[in-house]
Amino acid sequence: MKKSENNNYLKFNRNLGTLQKEKVVIKDNLNIEIILKYLIPAALAFICYINGLNGDFVHDDIFAIKKNPDVHGKTELWNLLKNDFWGKSISSTTSHKSYRPLTVFTFRLNYILAGLDPFFYHVINVTLHVIVTTLFVYTCKNILGQRTRDAVLAGSLFAVHPIHTEAVSGIVGRADVLAATFFLLSFITFSKCTTSTNNKYGTLLYLSSLMCAAAAMLSKETGVTVLGVCIIYDSIRTLNSLRKEWTDKLFSNFLARLVLTIVFTVLLLSYRLWIMDGSLPTFTKADNPASYNDSISIRFYTYGFLLVLNLWMLVAPINLCYDWQHGSVPLVENVTDPRNLATFTVILLVVYLICVSLSNSIKKHNHLLLMALMLTAIPFLPASNLFFPVGFVLAERVLYIPSMGFCLLVSAGFFQLFDAMKCYRSYLTTFLMILLLMFSLKTWQQNKVWQSRKTLFKAGVEALTYNAKTHYNYGNYLKDGHEYEKARYHYLEALRLDNEYASAHNNLGTLLDDKTKAEAHFREAIRLQPSHQSAHINLGNLLFKRGLKNDGINYLYKAVEIEYRNPEALSSLGESLIEIGNFTQAEVYLQTAIEVSPDFFEAYTRYAYLLSKTNRHEESAIYYKKAYELDSSQSAALVNAAHEYKSMGFTTDAEVLLKRALTIRRDVNTLEQLAILYYTAGRTMEALAVYDDIEKLNENSTETLVRHAKVVANNGDFRKAEDMMQKALLNSPVSVEYLTTFAHLKSKLKKYEQAIEYLSKAVDLMIRSDEESDEDLDQLYVDRGNNYKDMKMFSKALLDYEAALRINPRHPTAHGNCGAIYHMNAVMQEPLGSIEKAKEHYTKALELNPDSEIIRGNIAKLGRLQYQRDTGVG
Template sequence: MRQPAERRRTQVASGHSDPAGGQIYFSVAAIALSCYANSLGGDFVHDDVPAVLQNRDVLGLTGLSELFVNDFWGTRMSDPNSHKSYRPLTVLTFRANYILSGLEPYWFHAWNVVLHTMAAVLFTRVCVVVAGLRPQFAAIAGALFAAHPVHTEAVSGIVGRADVLACVLFLLSFLAYHGKPEMEDCQISTVGLWTSVFFGALAMLSKEIGVTVILVNLLYDLYRSWPFVKRSIFCLQWNKETVQFARRAARILISLCFLLAIRLALLQGTWPRFSIQDNPAAFHPSRQVRFLTFCYLAAYNCWLILCPWSLSHDWQMGSLPLITSVADSRNLATILLLGFCVALIYRSICDFEQQKQTPLILGCLFLVMPFLPATNLIITVGFVVAERVLFIPSLGFLILVVYGVQLVWSSLIRHRWLLMSGGCLLLLIFCGRTVVRNNDWTSREALIKSGLKAVPHNAKMHYNLANLLKDKEQYDEAVFHYQQALRLWPAYASAHNNMGTLMSIPEQAKVHFLEAIKHSPDHVHAHYNLGQIYKLENRTADAVQMLRRCVKLVKEQSSKHHSNAVENILQHIMRLQPKNPDNIVEFARWMHVIGHEWKALVNHQNVLSMIPHHRDSVMGIAIALRSRGHAARAIRLAQRVALNRRGSSRVCSKAMKAC
């Protein structure tokens, strides 16, 4: 009697050698390209602006080595304010885009579409070669993946390249490990194993969830090797196949631990900081509320894959209300998902011995493992729902769905036309919805309005629309949407601040600025705007105090990216108190910090014209002269000060040390 594993291998090999394979891959690629052709005309929107347009690593303003110590947004990983998202390979592709075509959005989108097409083709190959789906059903799975509307955020949004690139490398890693059906069971080559680890590491450098492919490879290897492992356990004797599996498992686990250790070390001892606006459930004091909400969010993500109709680029701030009671009807969705998972687990365990339902096991692994980090069960994430994180898990969902269709097809004879018609209709609907959704990503205005239509209770959507209307000088409409944002989220500091800037009565504006500072004590713009109000009220001392607070906050947050803001604020302080030497010295020091030595010299000299032998200015001039290669002049300056002023020996000695 033929062994179960051999029977499975024969099935897979026959699918791999199907002569229509080339046509299948070409068809899937054509669908992917046609669905996203209209995304090529899109602009930089949403997160594309800070991740690309404002990212010094992308613009070539830093060395290549900086890419490996900075996060996805160009901030040092060691910075406490870093987002801690480490994706240097994705940033490197952005930089290559910039070198080849500048900041032309067309080519950034084109790279995304090409990568998505590659992912769809590789997924189709996995379905044929490893999952063992019949070629025509593998083509259906690939086509549904290529056209699925939930992928529009990852493909049409430029920053979604992290997910698409990670998916391509995820599939390459899996195929390197398991993609050779002609090999005997449990005879995975050493080259294939280390190649899979290499691609897995690259996937992690594209986006963090990419590293889960290494665990997927190991678990699927365990499934394939289970008959031999079980025999060794019951016979208390290690056979050849079990020994080989143990060696592979040891190498995989050591590699995985090594990669995870590197990734954890890059956190520099601090976890990313998220706010209650980013993930309200994570900050709720009730454990029951957190548990019920997180479980429901998992069910909601599955619903988005199953019915991707209501889509949004942002799901924060009240988009999905928290589940505060067991009696909430939304818990039924959680129960339904739980029942589905229990049934899948039961069928999967039963199949470990017979190994007749490879797509079932593979679908579960592809669905669960990459999605696990986004469930808030392992770590707290900075989002409620994010369609882009479903890019890889949708692979498993589609394998399960198409495998179910294949089983139904096999049991039907007379009514197969119904399945065929339904499949074609679903594919057409997906294609149409994707094309329409791509249009939402073409501009900032279209994206915000589509998001507000999908999640009208999202305070951030109203805030973003108000900002857009404010930029278009439609102030009455902007005030209305700021009011809506504050109605939905009364502690929204940025909405209070921007609302204050539109108030014609200073007293009303001051109320909003104070509210913004109350809810966000580190809000730079609110402090600055409140300082302007104090200036109008002739409260110069209070105005200067607010502006000094601004300078301190900006420096703490990131002096590299806000040097212009610090310079402008310090200049404003000097205008308010033009005869205060301390203000001029502080401005001169900042000029030295950002490398403007000439401006530093001029301002220090202005202080000396007001107060001869001013200690800080003498020190500043000495340091500036040394930086410009004039150490001898700096020493002569210090000596002259010492001669002209009694008791200046300390100043002289400090200045000479600075030289």
């Protein structure tokens, strides 16, 4: 080989090596570009929500997750297809008709894996948001044909937009995020099937698209709108292709997809109506005031302005709130309202964008702008009030899917400016970075709002001070925290803003000490909302406790009729039926309450009480223990179970339960139950030790002090018992029980005059007030007579015994003591002496108490006295 040829050969090899290296570099750059294209938006989507992962269950999470038997696995899996989002039968007239079985299924999986730890629910929500962001970037780049930089910007805007915090940080917002996931999967697979040259593969993709659309609808109702987006997308692409070159195959394939998609959409919507029994959800005027207004023009103006507000929240998400009902957006009542100008401006802008997008689509074959508008508008249609009224005024969560189209518009518009205004690129880039940063910070801040019920409801009041519902919800939070004064203030504020707020009337009534005013609020709640179940329950319970038992029970029956599967209504009715002695019917309702809500604590305790009343103590103890298993903070359930074991004579078991209860809450009542248990079991010293512990707590009530004094007295320490009773009488209103207890102590100490004084007060008190007591009036006379007798004041003693016998002619002690006084005075030949009367009383006493050897002995002595008198012997 010549030298020149050698040089050329070497040169060629060097060039080939350079080309190969360049290919490697290009390939590496492409890989990096692909990674960054998806990594940047996904990372932003994750980072922005890190501080929301430790949030608690808030607002709708409580009912949709914490109190939903479908989530806890207490119902059959099949029931998810029959029940609404809250675990109630969707065919029920009181159902909100929110049908999202796939979302509930994911909550159920969450519960199986992690119970009710909210952290893992948040993790799934954020993960889904990252997935949606990634799919959105893919859609922008690979389906809608955006450049990489445009797709990354659109995805980044979507990742950090604050309007998404309700959907992502609010756990029940998973419905929107999950629906968005299937929405994009459906759209992607549909677009792939339209370009596939393999018929089998294309058919598989098409069927997959339909299944994803169905899954989107089963995640949230608005998910079905993806089929509308697919139809428009397919129509645009097909018409564009047919304009270039007409082919029968292309047209027939398009027509087949169009017909099948429409048919499938109709089937999905028909199924949705069928599962609801053909009935739409019922809402109140406060939920959506414009829909309840008779004026078409007012509805038109207001609906138009609501569209403006939704768009404004996408453009400038400054003032965000979890709820926009109850007067948050005043009605637009006339054409001169300046808000109509905003509506008119937006309409002009939308018309302009539609014209531009159609022009681009027809002339430039650029469908991006048109698809961005469709992605914004079509998913929003179900929330627009155009086809049917919705149950809200504004809802940030419903903008989760429509915001994709908005982010597309912003991205496309920004880079058009960026390319056209080369001199200002640095300013535009700075503006873009500031916008992303501001959105990220706002999202971070909103995540803190969704951390707890307190932060959410407090932020709601601060954001919309004129919203009655934010005050109402904050009042509920304060009520649950026992801050009743503050709760009352917010309920009153809610009623000031909306005096027809039925639930505010009801909840305010529960906090009023004045039961007449409370009753008025409950009745007003029922007048405003005849199906208000809680108001019926509260009014029924109130009337029952006031003695109007029939009226109360009638309202409770009505509450059960409104919604039979409400455990509170069922158990309240059961409790009232127990009090009137209708145990059979009460048992039916309480068992039903447990059946429909196996984790409803009150149903178990009330059923256990019924079992105790019907002497089924063993079963009662079991249900009290089941109640404790549901809520281990409720030590009272263990105390009641211990009482049942004590009733059966199982003192050891009772003692174990009482001691366990004391490890939960060391309260006076539990300690005293343990003391009583010890005392009745003959363990007096242990009982006294427990009472000493109660005294150290300095929380013992008068009743506890009196019972302690009785135990001390029975142990022989009358002086100490006397001091304790003196303290009890000083610290509490006088009662028959306290007076008689103190009198007995005075008798033991031979302080008869003081004993008589206290017993006289007890007699007067009982006569004046008809007070019920363990000591009946006849016994009080006997006790006082005994003290007179011990003081040898026989005439007064005899008067008291005879007074007792006028009340109770069958009192054996009174007969026996009367006989003794007549007998003794007969022996002494005193004026009160009478052998005949003594014999009469002794005979009656022996008849009432045949086993009394004292009476028999006295009768024998009386016989000898009679014999002596008759014979003159001795």
